[in-house]
Amino acid sequence: MSTTDARMDGRAWGVLFVLCGAIFLEGIDVAMLNVALPSIRADLGLSTGMLSGLVSAYVLGYGGFMLLGGRAADLLGRRRMFLLWLTVFCLFSGLGGLATEGWMLLVARFVTGVAAAFMAPAGLALLTGAFPEGPLRTRALGVYAGTAAGGFSLGLVAGGLLASLGWRWVFFAPVIMSAVILAAAIPLVKDTDAAGERQGGFDLPGAFAITGAMLLLVYGVVRLEHPSRGPGLTAAVLAAGLALLAAFVLIERRAADPLVRPGILRSGTLVRTNAAALLFIGAFGGFQFLLTLYLQEVRGWSTLETGLAMLVIAIDTVLAPTLTPRLVNRYGNVRVLFGGLVLAAVAYALFLPVGADWTYAAMLPSLIVLGLAFSLAYGPLTMAAVEGVPEEEHGLASGLLYTAIQFGTALGLSAVTAVNVAALGSGTALEAIRAALVVPLAAAVLAAVITAFGLRTRPAPAPVVAPVAVPDPEVVR
Secondary structure (H helix, E strand, C coil): CCCCCCCCCCHHHHHHHHHHHHHHHHHHHHHHHHHHHHHHHHHHHHCCHHHHHHHHHHHHHHHHHHHHHHHHHHHHHHHHHHHHHHHHHHHHHHHHHCCCCHHHHHHHHHHHHHHHHHHHHHHHHHHHHHHCCHHHHHHHHHHHHHHHHHHHHHHHHHHHHHHHHCCHHHHHHHHHHHHHHHHHHHHCCCCCCHHCCCCCCCCHHHHHHHHHHHHHHHHHHHCCCCCCCCHHHHHHHHHHHHHHHHHHHHHHHHHCCCCHHHHHHHHHHHHHHHHHHHHHHCCCCHHHHHHHHHHHCCCCCCHHHHHHHHHHHHHHHHHHHHHHHHHHHHHHHHHHHHHHHHHHHHHHHHHCCCCCCCCCHHHHHHHHHHHHHHHHHHHHHHHHCCCCCCCHHHHHHHHHHHHHHHHHHHHHHHHEEEEHHHHHCCCCCCHHHHHHHHHHHHHHHHHHHHHHHHCCCCCCCCCCCCCCCCCEEEEEE
């Protein structure tokens, strides 16, 4: 790939498809498991607590080790970390498919989450390093963002189909996919940073402190889903997490080679981006959970019907790599991101008065607008996450973004679950869902307000470039 013009050759497209395949794998893996949970419970006889633990275990591994994964990519080599942890992801997904006990699934999901925590920031750093800043990177990140979000939407449908064949295929399918991606990545993906340029060492005290803090905070947030169950323990877990977080800040200020350079958090763009990511993804995670409850428990739809209903949200798979880069080049990341967040708030507001007899046509406007929101917001979030950050710290910046996303997912699910459970005590299931729908709406509005502060900064004028040569869209997909 040439770094002097706006064209991408065949090898560049190959690298892009490999890295997009990895983020697609992560999204589809999570979504497929969600729709297969009832089948897993029926086959292995798992308790409700064990079943929710399968979801929480992945979140704990992902959220707890993300910052360490980002720093490891910067210090140990992005390609090395990407290939190593893609292999681990493949192996432990296979272990999940062979599981005969609940604890085996818990171990498999936790380690798979840890693998994703190391793989995701390395992949995003490889992408930003492979494509120079400007139209090429904007287009590449647009394709990447659309693939990431599309993986989750398509995973709901794929999970329903695979679960009908047997829940173990939900674990075996990612094994096949990751093996293919790994085989393609070895010859195609090259390190984008020279080994001699890597400086510093591992801040082990900081790593232990932040990993422990994230594990405790995510676990505490997950426990908030049922506030009446051991509130003292929940408070103690959250307090311990905050204490470790405070200790981490003190360690980083004194460390010779800090895990998170304190100066990186002085960037207003980076802080706003991560806050917006946390709220935006948290809102969607909560809404998707409530929509699933509505369609399956109130309306009696099957898991496959639910997945197909949500498929329209995957419109961003097409729009993110085609429309969004053009808008970003013309208006800048912040304005496009702000538009996406406003659309998300509109989508949730439209669904707020949902009724017991709504037709799919009545739901469709909300789902289409939400797909448009993802098209405009997800790509600019990934672009803004590394904007103004030195190249050698792109792994760290990516780790910060994915930490915010994962923590937001846990927070969004816990918040809507807590409101839903509380409302069930005094109303019907539909009324409880309506009450909980206020949570994603409020989160989207807050994300838009936070992002609006960045609108006062005038973006640099977009460079005038020659049209980008791209292959046929059908080939890209």
